[in-house]
Amino acid sequence: MARKLKTFQTISRSDLAWCRKLRLHSELPDENVAALRSIVSPVRVLPEDLVIVREGDLSTQCCVILSGFAYRSKVAENGKRQILSFHIAGDMPDLQGLPLKRMDHDLTTLWEARLGFIKHEALESVLEPRPTLARALWRETLVDALLFRQWIVNLGTRSxxxxxxxxxxxxxxxxxxxxxxxxxxxxxxxxxxxxxxxxxxxxxxxxxxxxxxxxxxxxxxxxxxxxxxxxxxxxxxxxxxxxxxxxSARKIEIRSRRIRPAGQSKGTGRAG
Amino acid sequence: MARKLKTFQTISRSDLAWCRKLRLHSELPDENVAALRSIVSPVRVLPEDLVIVREGDLSTQCCVILSGFAYRSKVAENGKRQILSFHIAGDMPDLQGLPLKRMDHDLTTLWEARLGFIKHEALESVLEPRPTLARALWRETLVDALLFRQWIVNLGTRSxxxxxxxxxxxxxxxxxxxxxxxxxxxxxxxxxxxxxxxxxxxxxxxxxxxxxxxxxxxxxxxxxxxxxxxxxxxxxxxxxxxxxxxxSARKIEIRSRRIRPAGQSKGTGRAG
DNA sequence: CGATTTGTTGACCGGTGTCAATGTGGGTGG
DNA sequence: CCACCCACATTGACACCGGTCAACAAATCG
CATH class of the missing domain: 1.10.10.10 (Winged helix-like DNA-binding domain superfamily/Winged helix DNA-binding domain)
Structure with missing residues (x-):
């Protein structure tokens, strides 16, 4: 029996942690945060393992995780699935869809999650007169990319x-x-x-x-x-x-990284 | 003997491929591209293996590769270096530094490269009245993130x-x-x-x-x-x-991914 | 021309994947 | 309420990919 998808009109008191998180990375006027909050609609509770957006889809909205978990994944040609990242309360895992539109990966609930949806149209009109807020969201997507880079390091270098x-x-x-x-x-x-x-x-x-x-x-x-x-x-x-x-208490050596002595032909200095 | 760092005042005809590339991802008015081009200064030729910006640095400018190669890398705690991406003519490999400022990785020339530098201040003032251009640059950083995701799939799933x-x-x-x-x-x-x-x-x-x-x-x-x-x-x-x-023949099916029959308690549908 | 970096090859073995069998808990239907 | 079932977790045996070590060749540079 399928769990009901309850729909709420507004985000509740406990959901505001999301707004706090936005302010961790950027200084934002109250008005900006309020504007953003006002366009979150609807809010839904989704069950485990539900695909929110699929690779190839055109995004028309993005979501914010108010509680619960989600993950992004991609299936390689050989059929293996790679999970790219896990997402928790406060994350906006498909925010990139605003500028990019076409999804390059799936977004799925890992567990029952309470999601707020924001229509791209509404978001655009909120962002248009608020460059600071737009910049804050850009920054969010870059933090995202930063975590991907760390994950690459993780996969490539660690036991x-x-x-x-x-x-x-x-x-x-x-x-x-x-x-x-x-x-x-x-x-x-x-x-x-x-x-x-x-x-x-x-x-x-x-x-x-x-x-x-x-x-x-x-x-x-x-x-x-x-x-x-x-x-x-x-x-x-x-x-x-x-x-x-x-x-990783095994190898502390520096693999394949040569520190050139200063004054060599190949630059060790810094481009200014 | 270190190679000379030649400095040029403007970008040359052959460097314009960069502008063409920007237009691949976004529709941009000529005026916007021209404005961007006008603030590229200086243009330098850097030798192989020169660190352009280092992890931990605060970015004050970003660069565009006019020709040659560069790579981004990060050193893990165990001393192993992970190369995150390679960059070619037309790329702006540290554009993220504009909103994020603090570098989380190194950027180094892989080979002699001709680089155009753009001061953040100048870039900000060019972007401020040109939201379309700002959006185009946001998009560039997201394409970047997309490539990182593909690279994760590559490391995680392939032989x-x-x-x-x-x-x-x-x-x-x-x-x-x-x-x-x-x-x-x-x-x-x-x-x-x-x-x-x-x-x-x-x-x-x-x-x-x-x-x-x-x-x-x-x-x-x-x-x-x-x-x-x-x-x-x-x-x-x-x-x-x-x-x-x-x-092992049997599986065209996706590994460790079960397709649940419709109508089960766990959703297989799509969140709308 | 020597020195240093980069590329190449062989021997060895440990870390991981594969296969296969079994245990376990929660949900479902009788 | 019980019996079943299914997804998930666990464990052992075994093969092999890929890392490490070591020696040497080749290319590049001053």
Missing amino acids: TAGRMAYLIGELRQRLATMGLVVNEQFDFPITQSKLADALGLSIVHVNRVLQTFRTEGILDLKRRVVTLKDSKRLSSSADLTAWRTML | TAGRMAYLIGELRQRLATMGLVVNEQFDFPITQSKLADALGLSIVHVNRVLQTFRTEGILDLKRRVVTLKDSKRLSSSADLTAWRTML
Whole structure:
């Protein structure tokens, strides 16, 4: 039996965390935030695994996650699915659709999520007289790109355990800024199969890595809840450095990177 | 002896390919393009391996590659360097610095490159009365993000040969739109060490993959020049990845992605 | 011409994918 | 309420891709 898609007219008090988040990256006048908030309609609750927009679609609206989880994914020619990113409350995962229109990937709910939708038309007319707000949204899409770059580093340079640790660590950090981490515990309703698709690993290996984390008392991921057992290494630094060093404790050498001595023919200096 | 950094006052006739490229993604009035062109100053020729901006820097200007090559990279905590993307004539690889300011990665010349610099101040004042142009630049940064997503798919889902094939294939395509592919041949002055850092592989393995491509008559990468011998098999060799999974025959279906029958409790439909 | 970087090749083995079998919990229908 | 079922999680055996080490060749540069 399909869950009902409840529709609400306005965003509720608890949904305002989204506005707080926008202001984390940009200074915005109250009026701008209010204008943006006023065009969020409708608000819906979507069930798990529902495709919000599909690759190839033309966007006509974008959404903001008020609560719950979503993920972006893409299917390669060989049929393997790659999960590109996970999204949490406060994220606008298809904001890029405003300038780009054509979706290059799927956006799907990872779990029941409360979504606010914003029509592109309405958004355009709100942005037109508010360059500061437009700039803030541009910035949001760039933060998005920044996370993609970090994810590339993650896939390309880290051990499998390191990748997993990074995923959890990044998520913890993002959830924490939204106040969604309590007692070093947070909701993350993911299957190992999806973890595998995100990390580019086999399901079996994902399972083994999680086992290791459990037996070594690092973290536990069970029943849709992540419990960080050794949070010291996490909380010590915002950029997870200690966390990662600890886990990838194998190779500290610098691979294929030559530091040229100063004064060589090939520039080591800086373009001004 | 360091090569001289020649400085020119204006961009030359051959540099205008950049403007053509901007118009590929957006419809722009002549006046807008002219305004943008007018603030490119100075134009410099930088030698190989010169850092243009470094991770952590505050951007005060951005650059446009008029000719030559550059790459973006990031060093992970374990010391491994990940190359995030390669950039060619027409690209503005640090445009994101305009809204974001703080660089999250390095930008370096891969080879001698002719770069035009644009001061952020000047750019802001050109963009302020030209929302269409501003939108076009936003779009450029989103195309950038799109390529990053594809690169994630590449790293996460393809075999090593497939990854290499994809890299060359993407580059071919981008160079072709700039008219830089002649006779299925193009300049790409890269070392195997850098290829390794881009693909997340060891240098030795990169070498072996290139050997395979050579002996199988797919492509040849030598002396800074890529020669495509069999571009059909190249593009399908990203698919050649599938030879492993195809041998196990059964699955054209998507791995770890279940299509639920309609009417189940978990949605398969589309959020409208 | 020597020095340094880059490319090439072989031997070895550890990390991961694949296959296959089994356990487990929650939902569903009788 | 129970029995079944299905998705998901877990575990072991085994093969092989790809990293590491090491030595050498070739190209490039001063």
